[in-house]
Amino acid sequence: MNTKTSSLFTIVLTVVMTTTALTQQQMPDVAIKYEHNLMPVPSFVQFYEGKLKVTQSLTVSTPQYSDARLQAAIDRFLKRMQSRTGLTFGQGIAADATSPTIEIRCSKSGEVIPSLDEDESYELDIGLSKVLLTAPTVVGALRGLETVLQLVSSNRDGYYFPVAKVKDQPRFRWRGLLIDIGRHYEPPEVLKRNLDAMAAVKLNVFHWHLTEDQGFRIESKKFPKLHQMGSDGLFYTQEQAKEIIDYARQRGIRVVPEFDIPGHSTSWLVGHPELGSAAGPYKIERQAGIFEPALDPTRDDVYKFLDTFLGEMAALFPDAYMHIGGDENEGKQWDRNPNIQAFMKEKGIANNHALQAYFNQRLLKILEKHKKKMIGWDEILQPELPKNAVIHSWRGTAALAEAAKKGYDGILSNGYYIDLSYPTSQHYVVDPIPADTTLTTEEQKHILGGEATMWGEYVGPETIDSRIWPRTAAIAERLWSPRTTTDIDDMYRRLSVISVQLEELGLTHERNVDVLLRRLANSKDIAPLKLLVSLVEPVKEYRRGEQRPSTMLSPLTGFVDAARPDSESGRRLRKTVDDFLSDAPRFQLHATDLEKTFKDWRDCQLLLAALIDRSSALHEVKPLATDVRNLGDAGLEALQFITSGQTPPPEWLQAKSELLNEAAKPKGAVELVVVTSVRQLVTAATELPQLKTMSSAEWKKHVSMLASSADKK
Amino acid sequence: MNTKTSSLFTIVLTVVMTTTALTQQQMPDVAIKYEHNLMPVPSFVQFYEGKLKVTQSLTVSTPQYSDARLQAAIDRFLKRMQSRTGLTFGQGIAADATSPTIEIRCSKSGEVIPSLDEDESYELDIGLSKVLLTAPTVVGALRGLETVLQLVSSNRDGYYFPVAKVKDQPRFRWRGLLIDIGRHYEPPEVLKRNLDAMAAVKLNVFHWHLTEDQGFRIESKKFPKLHQMGSDGLFYTQEQAKEIIDYARQRGIRVVPEFDIPGHSTSWLVGHPELGSAAGPYKIERQAGIFEPALDPTRDDVYKFLDTFLGEMAALFPDAYMHIGGDENEGKQWDRNPNIQAFMKEKGIANNHALQAYFNQRLLKILEKHKKKMIGWDEILQPELPKNAVIHSWRGTAALAEAAKKGYDGILSNGYYIDLSYPTSQHYVVDPIPADTTLTTEEQKHILGGEATMWGEYVGPETIDSRIWPRTAAIAERLWSPRTTTDIDDMYRRLSVISVQLEELGLTHERNVDVLLRRLANSKDIAPLKLLVSLVEPVKEYRRGEQRPSTMLSPLTGFVDAARPDSESGRRLRKTVDDFLSDAPRFQLHATDLEKTFKDWRDCQLLLAALIDRSSALHEVKPLATDVRNLGDAGLEALQFITSGQTPPPEWLQAKSELLNEAAKPKGAVELVVVTSVRQLVTAATELPQLKTMSSAEWKKHVSMLASSADKK
Secondary structure (H helix, E strand, O other): OOOOOOOOOOOOOOOOOOOOHHHOOOOOOOEEOOOOOOOOOOOEEEEEEEEEEOOOOOEEEOOOOOOHHHHHHHHHHHHHHHHHHOOOOOOEEOOOOOOOOEEEEEEEOOOOOOOOOOOOOEEEEEOOOOEEEEEEEHHHHHHHHHHHHHHOEEEOOEEEEEEEEEEEOOOOOEEEEEEEOOOOOOOHHHHHHHHHHHHHOOOOEEEEEOEEOOEEOEOOOOOOHHHHHHOOOOOEOHHHHHHHHHHHHHOOOEEEEEOOOOOOOHHHHHHOHHHEOOOOOOOOOOOOOOOOOOEOOOOHHHHHHHHHHHHHHHHHOOOOEEEOOOOOOOOHHHHHOHHHHHHHHHHOOOOHHHHHHHHHHHHHHHHHHOOOEEEEEHHHOOOOOOOOOEEEEOOOHHHHHHHHHOOOEEEEOOOOOHHHOOOHHHHHOOOOOOOOOOOOHHHHOOEEEEEEEEOOOOOOOOOHHHHHOOHHHHHHHHHHOOOOOOOHHHHHHHHHHHHHHHHOOOOOOOHHHHHHHHHHHOOOOOHHHHHHHHOEEEOOOOHHHHHOOOOOOOOOOOHHHHOOOOOHHHHHHHHHHHHHHHOHHHHHHHHHHHHHHHHHHHHHHHHHHHHHHHOHHHHHHHHHHHHHHHHHHHHHHHHHHHHHOOOOOHHHHHHHHHHHHHHHOOEOOEEEOOHHHHHHHHHHHHHOOOHHHOOHHHHHHHHHHHHHHHHHO | OOOOOOOOOOOOOOOOOOOOHHHOOOOOOOEEOOOOOOOOOOOEEEEEEEEEEEOOOOEEEOOOOOOHHHHHHHHHHHHHHHHHHOOOOOOEEOOOOOOOOEEEEEEEOOOOOOOOOOOOOEEEEEOOOOEEEEEEEHHHHHHHHHHHHHHOEEEOOEEEEEEEEEEEOOOOOEEEEEEEOOOOOOOHHHHHHHHHHHHHOOOOEEEEEOEEOOEEOEOOOOOOHHHHHHOOOOOEOHHHHHHHHHHHHHOOOEEEEEOOOOOOOHHHHHHOHHHEOOOOOOOOOOOOOOOOOOEOOOOHHHHHHHHHHHHHHHHHOOOOEEEOOOOOOOOHHHHHOHHHHHHHHHHOOOOHHHHHHHHHHHHHHHHHHOOOEEEEEHHHOOOOOOOOOEEEEOOOHHHHHHHHHOOOEEEEOOOOOHHHOOOHHHHHOOOOOOOOOOOOHHHHOOEEEEEEEEOOOOOOOOOHHHHHOOHHHHHHHHHHOOOOOOOHHHHHHHHHHHHHHHHOOOOOOOHHHHHHHHHHHOOOOOHHHHHHHHOEEEOOOOHHHHHOOOOOOOOOOOHHHHOOOOOHHHHHHHHHHHHHHHOHHHHHHHHHHHHHHHHHHHHHHHHHHHHHHHOHHHHHHHHHHHHHHHHHHHHHHHHHHHHHOOOOOHHHHHHHHHHHHHHOOOEOOEEEOOHHHHHHHHHHHHHOOOHHHOOHHHHHHHHHHHHHHHHHO
16 A cells, blocks of 8 residues: 555656647656645646746636636636735636636536536646646536646745646546534535535535434425424525535535435424324434434325425435435334334235335335435345445445445445544545455446545534544545555645645634634643644544543533544654664664653643643543653653663563553543554563664564564554 | 722622622622633622532523523523533523522513613622522623623632622623725624624624725615625625624624715725716726725715615614714815816805715715614714714714714724724723813713724735734723723733633634644644744734735735734733843843743744745745844843843944844834844843842832833834
8 A cells, every 4th residue: 555656656758648638738748756735636647847937917718618607616716826825816817818827628517417427527738838727517627726726836936837737537426525414513604615625625426414313404395393393493494505505516516415214313203203103202312323213114194295305305406316314224113113013014024124125115216206316325225226226335345346236336435434533544545446346347337436424423513624624635535536546655745735725715624623722721822732632533433422421412622522533643653663663773863853752741741730720621631641641751761771772670561561551541532642652662672672782674673573563462 | 001900809898789689699798809801891890709610400590581582692601601611501491490500580672673772781699509690681681691601710620600799781882893894805604703702792883884995795676786796796685684683683782884975985886887976987996095986975866876775774774873984085086076066166065075064964864764873984073963973983082072072972993993903902091081081971971982993904704803803802891891990911811811712602813823824834834933923913004005015806815914913922022021121039030931932033044944935925924034033143142141241242232233123124014023122132231231230129220211211212
């Protein structure tokens, strides 16, 4: 996974391009290496000597096709260019500019309603005097404009575009982000800024998870009790939904609504208990988990209700697909309902899976009537499911491949559960069509793509961005870029730049960390808290609920909410420790780095203690402050042993191991991510007293062994 | 201005209170000093021994009057309490709770439409077992809830309310914030979060400056060309306006719309050139400044137009007042228009002032017809102005007093121009009725209050909060609290806490500084930029435009936009240098502080240079980096001379003075605020070689002289 690939630094020196776009300009013909910040990496990109200067006289022209959507996109593009460069582009857009800086040759609008069939390809030809962007559709042009924005560079002389050629199209047609606003509501402006971010990294499906046990969040004019009684007043009006759909369309993004049934439906039943499989009354669910309430699949009036409701929604949401969820229904209400049991017996329905298949069959007819294709989670894949349904897999690539072999289209979400707090690298290596796939080329066409899933148990408007971004940009790359784009270090390097650029769209993933810490401290002086938060991550999977019980009505303002997945400090420390232990000739340099780091940890406990004493909401952090001091001490002592070549006494290892084990335990639903690195040093200290007498080669060999054993502890 | 006053630490030990509210509970009877963070300071507050613990079983009850507005306010209150304490209040609101934590006794809703006559008073009686909030109106209860939120405190044992009694009402009835969205548009969510912040500091008038030369920002259904052609599409629909008005009403805030005429009206004329005093066509103004276009005051069709348009607006905006601007019309178009000149001759109108008076007379009749009272800037005060008009003074307290003597109500904005980048302390000392007022008690009643003015030349959605907050909280205090509340140090101490609390409402004044710096650096590593930005302020008054030319279409993303008024680092340094120079016995302690500071300055130049080289938008900052290094060097050298008791050579003073003079010059529209402090040290170094032989008293005397002479340089 760590091999440099040609997608990053293309080393082909001579490229014969035959398209019109790439022969328009006199191009310097010597290809060069150029460290770009593109994410997702284009399918083909090549840089050349030379720069196209960006000045305030920059103009954009659209000599061929243009429309309101393209003009609006160019307007946003120019504002973002201005915001980043500080320049004021006096002239802006002029279709007929004689020598535009950026010329967009676009053939047509593309799909009226964004769809799977959209042609998103584009080509860029950046010469010394202009940027030529060629795209068959406006959506292709939008994708190209995002690439142009990512290519803006700067040096002493000002801003510029590097001379380059790009020929780009997505690897997968379905590149989505699911946002669950059922468990916690997010206001429209949160969705809008996330749509902006999606467009920036070329995602094209917003999967709007609109109903959950904990909230029914879309206005129904046919059945107003659904949103009125099922949402605490936190729902989207149909006007707002239309605005979001249009906002997405402006950015070439589809909006796929999800109405999760027959399970996950408590909130439906608050206003309409008659739809349930058990007698009401029902209350909006306040806990996280899997719950019993489910629609009754045996009664005609339930299907009549769904026909009317889904018909209303089918008219509201123009996308060709409708997601019906279908997941995690354990059927406990069904088991206990004698009418349902009698129905099953009568119809010869063997079990709850078969009953749900029956439900889906009838649902499918309703969707067909309203001209929608069905998409649902793995569970919907039952023997009689028609072939035009799409399987959305939370189970994994194997389940997806199996479905593809049976002829079903599918999209992958297993591996892209960004709510689980795993590092970016872990999502990045998940490929909807793994290299070792057994699918034929024809079968592979059924794999439409994937979706990152932002499940809403523990996110609110202040924190959701920090759970989605920047990690989702790497998933977007996996779904857009060639399979060979797999250099993790380079991904992280580019991700860091993209993360900053996302802020210009209003994303709050960086800025709100300090906001939360200041609130916790009730003060602006948060330096020690910032250090501490940089060393932790939220606990993985769904362990937060166990460690720090809360309901959907609890505030999301704790230390764990300020903590973010994929700690950069953790990554840096791992690298420094690796370098220190493997780079004997320069170990003193790394030792100095490490010493400073560990001293900061040791010293922060006192400062933290003062903050914690003043602010009760920080009390849960107190043991972490002790852990960090202990880690700092252990690191300093290990460094001292290693650099002096002395052997630590056996009781030292024993004592440190206990402290390390304690520090490795999560507290307040966060975990210190630097324990492994310190453990690596402590182990090295006990096993490497002979440092000074070792050759560099011996040292490296020894250490690589140590590193792997430290990981296992 | 620096005397501690009884409003902060009331030292009256025995207070006889006769109201119902204050005799409800058994109160500990020993008053104590307690350092609170209330802003604005209540008119009476007294603390006692004891704490009322805040736990998750907190409840609020409203046993007497309640309504939807109060319930919604309590709901917001509980969410903010949760967000700050991390607690989940399981039970929430229950009108009939038997032992509520917070009991709100409210008599009635108050004014249906928020008005000047609203009773905003309330009383708090916080005992060991409950908080009793008594208020004659719901608006009074809202004000009281904000005080309760500011009283939440924390220690090792958790959150609590201090036992206390508060009896509070505003000193002035009109406490406003003007936001000019004409020059730069602000989306509704920006206005909403600012309304939240206004409510938090008990402001009660949102003055919505809706039209300007640079933008006509309210939808007119009668004359749609106004907003369609005058706003670049950036306007508020009437639906949005209603939403804002309701949002404000929910918070007990009036919305006073301003339609600035006859001048400041270019944007009106883009769609309706026939209203102008010169032939069109007109274009939306893109520059800052005062411009010629003005409505033609001589033509009946202009008044007919205004009658229809203002009638439409009068129906939309329920407030009793309508602001008609009336400022800064120089009448140049009038001078050049022969028809207007002929009209003046015919009617015996002597000059443009008289012509504007004529215009206002006719306008007044229109407003009367639509049942609105007129408010306008100083200029409207002409001999025949009827007494029910209100004068809004940008000229000052003298002009306001003069109007009051003539019988006119007035509000003050001179001194509260927060767009001028002056420090909070400067606004804080401005009193609408100064201590030396010559107005009689009866005349003083005409002074209704004041308004902070956020003029929009240089603010956008990302930066406007940082220009309004936290400084406006101190103006809010001036308009609410007793005149005797004047301790500037204590104001700054409380302001710093309130500033953090405002963030929980979504305000971005703190968080967006780093966002702007990261964008400028195109990187997350911004430590040296943060240091630099902490040492500067935007240039004062309207000098930004001279130093850094821009238009209304220019980006607001420069270093100057990240800089904020009223540098905290500047204030701290002034204090440390004062302490160092006046506190001889402990000078070594201060010297160590100063040395660290100056070394950081000296060392940041190299780091800054690397950042600046990579990011062209930062080039304008380069000379500042040099200045800061020079200041650091000068500070270190001066320290060295002072602490060693050596006399610096005369050429040293000469050289340093030149560097200081250079550093004092603004660059990129920001100015270093630490130059005076360094100059003070340099001067001290040349004049105080005899340090070691001086007595403490001699030293202090000498230094106070020096300090005042350094300021003059």
